[in-house]
Amino acid sequence: MSELGEFHNRADALATIEKLHHLSLSARVWSWRYLILRRMVQLGILLLFFGTAHWAWEYPEKIPLLAGNLSASELLGLIPMTDPFAALQIFLTGHVLQPESLMGVAVLMGFYLLVSGRVFCAWVCPVNMVTDLAGWLRNRIGITPIVHVPRTLRYFILVATLVLTVITGMAAFEWVSPIGMMHREIIFGLGMGFTALIAIFLFDLLILKNGWCGHLCPLGAFWSVVGKVGLVRVRFNRDTCTHCGECARVCPEPQVLNLKRLDQVGMVYSGECSNCGRCTALCPEGSLRFDLRALTGKHRSGA
Amino acid sequence: MSQQGPVGLNPKRRDFLVKMAQGAALAGTGGLLWDYILHSEARAAPFALRPPGALAEEDFNAACIKCGQCVIDCPPDILKLQPAGGSLPIGTPYFEPRTGACIMCPDIPCMKACPTGALSPNLKKIEDARMGLAVIDMENCLSYKGLRCEICHRECPIKGKAITLETHPRQLSKHAMFIPLVHSDACTGCGICEKACPTEIAAIRILPHKLVQGKIGEHYRLGWTFDTEITQDFKPQHGVPAAPAAPDAIAPKTAPGMDFLNDGGL
Numbered sequence A: 001m002s003e004l005g006e007f008h009n010r011a012d013a014l015a016t017i018e019k020l021h022h023l024s025l026s027a028r029v030w031s032w033r034y035l036i037l038r039r040m041v042q043l044g045i046l047l048l049f050f051g052t053a054h055w056a057w058e059y060p061e062k063i064p065l066l067a068g069n070l071s072a073s074e075l076l077g078l079i080p081m082t083d084p085f086a087a088l089q090i091f092l093t094g095h096v097l098q099p100e101s102l103m104g105v106a107v108l109m110g111f112y113l114l115v116s117g118r119v120f121c122a123w124v125c126p127v128n129m130v131t132d133l134a135g136w137l138r139n140r141i142g143i144t145p146i147v148h149v150p151r152t153l154r155y156f157i158l159v160a161t162l163v164l165t166v167i168t169g170m171a172a173f174e175w176v177s178p179i180g181m182m183h184r185e186i187i188f189g190l191g192m193g194f195t196a197l198i199a200i201f202l203f204d205l206l207i208l209k210n211g212w213c214g215h216l217c218p219l220g221a222f223w224s225v226v227g228k229v230g231l232v233r234v235r236f237n238r239d240t241c242t243h244c245g246e247c248a249r250v251c252p253e254p255q256v257l258n259l260k261r262l263d264q265v266g267m268v269y270s271g272e273c274s275n276c277g278r279c280t281a282l283c284p285e286g287s288l289r290f291d292l293r294a295l296t297g298k299h300r301s302g303a
Numbered sequence B: 001m002s003q004q005g006p007v008g009l010n011p012k013r014r015d016f017l018v019k020m021a022q023g024a025a026l027a028g029t030g031g032l033l034w035d036y037i038l039h040s041e042a043r044a045a046p047f048a049l050r051p052p053g054a055l056a057e058e059d060f061n062a063a064c065i066k067c068g069q070c071v072i073d074c075p076p077d078i079l080k081l082q083p084a085g086g087s088l089p090i091g092t093p094y095f096e097p098r099t100g101a102c103i104m105c106p107d108i109p110c111m112k113a114c115p116t117g118a119l120s121p122n123l124k125k126i127e128d129a130r131m132g133l134a135v136i137d138m139e140n141c142l143s144y145k146g147l148r149c150e151i152c153h154r155e156c157p158i159k160g161k162a163i164t165l166e167t168h169p170r171q172l173s174k175h176a177m178f179i180p181l182v183h184s185d186a187c188t189g190c191g192i193c194e195k196a197c198p199t200e201i202a203a204i205r206i207l208p209h210k211l212v213q214g215k216i217g218e219h220y221r222l223g224w225t226f227d228t229e230i231t232q233d234f235k236p237q238h239g240v241p242a243a244p245a246a247p248d249a250i251a252p253k254t255a256p257g258m259d260f261l262n263d264g265g266l
Helices: A010-021 A025-031 A033-054 A084-092 A099-115 A119-124 A127-141 A153-168 A178-188 A193-207 A211-216 A218-227 A246-250 A259-265 A278-282 B011-043 B057-063 B069-073 B109-113 B151-155 B192-196
Strands: A066-068 A072-075 A079-082 A232-236 A288-292 B133-136 B163-168 B177-182 B204-207
Touching: A010 A246, A025 A033, A025 A278, A033 A066, A033 A119, A033 A127, A033 A178, A033 A278, A033 B069, A066 B069, A072 A099, A072 B069, A079 A084, A079 A099, A084 A099, A084 A153, A084 A218, A099 A119, A099 A218, A119 A127, A119 A218, A127 A178, A127 A193, A127 A211, A153 A211, A153 A218, A153 B011, A178 A193, A193 A211, A211 A218, A232 A259, A246 A278, A278 A288, B069 B109, B133 B177, B151 B163, B151 B192, B192 B204
Parallel strands: none
Antiparallel strands: A066 A072, A072 A079, A232 A288, B133 B204, B163 B177
């Protein structure tokens, strides 16, 4: 607290935590707004895929509404979308991709460069629902950690994916991706993919907190790299923050909420932030809120 | 750990080297395990029947992004994506002709839906698709038992080309056998024959070419299928002259006396 003492004292911080613990029910529900919104987006996307596959949803007539899955899809028969990481792997196998998938890559890269890469993780990826449940339960039960794994491991796995893809000539992650398994099996018919999800759930719950999404998943690592230049970011207001630290407690990637650093740069620039909105909705002082990063000016090189 | 090493040994460097070795060991074992999983996933590949236009199995497995757009755009809804834990490569599309055969849409919507080109847009006509090859189990085919079945022949969309009937006359009191024959140069592997086959378990089935087709080898010279300086000697001299141009000048066209009888020499 010594460096921060001049602006913030312990009493302020405690008062903030006190406020949090005595929220009215309506205020509490309001603080879940991003959580509810995220679930609606995640389930809505799943529903669009599912409806198109099972109930032949079409718009306009005879055109599938949202055909495919998270690996590649087509919206309204018009807008192609292709998972850039999957496309990168297929490219590395030596296959020449069709222009349609390259356009799909451009669409998604454009989108995630605007909203920040790991928005995929918190707002789209269905595995997030499994790992969030595990994380919530883990907090509830109070599991003691047994292993320490550096969060940088995912970047090594990312590199390993690409290297292995080149060596084997097969898209290394796509063949084992639990994200792909879960999404495919919800949309196209059940198989043994749920066992992988149970494994992830138990791993996150009992072995490593935020284990899959925060330490291992190479797709999350890929989006983290992309997210370094995302436009939508969480802005930090140093004047109102009491340094109670509750935001970092709910954050699945707490290293991005390093308050000492935020004091200096004023914005969460780390690509590992998934813009899940837990902290922004929680902070009773309103010190954290979504904002657009300045594309020019002094914070530009803040990442 | 704090033990003093021999003179000149830098503990920091040792630490660094050990860390490197640990990292390499982790990457190596992890990579090998991952590699094993990848290959065991693709191992069952030869048994998969792919949608029309699919690249050769290995290339297909590399190029397929497992999105299922072909599945959604398939009008008869026969395509499936292999879920995890099945016997075929995970997430890739396939069909089972006995329950759902390809109806050979002329506009090939599944191929058009494919975003990566794993179902190659080089396939222009559905008749050129080679999803598999129909193979007949002679022991259980009704036609081979002398019954008039021929359902596969009648149902075949490439009628008269992919499956032909061969008649085998028998004794006077029995009618001839009408035996279906599959021709790989026309069979697309759509599987309509397999679906239509009336036996309890289909006696005609679609299998990937790799599993059923042999290769004669380059060293067999099927002389009657092309013209050489040798075989032309055995051909009737009327009609089109022999093809090879260069050796003509050197080698004599006919060995003396070879066509003595044909020429009416006797």
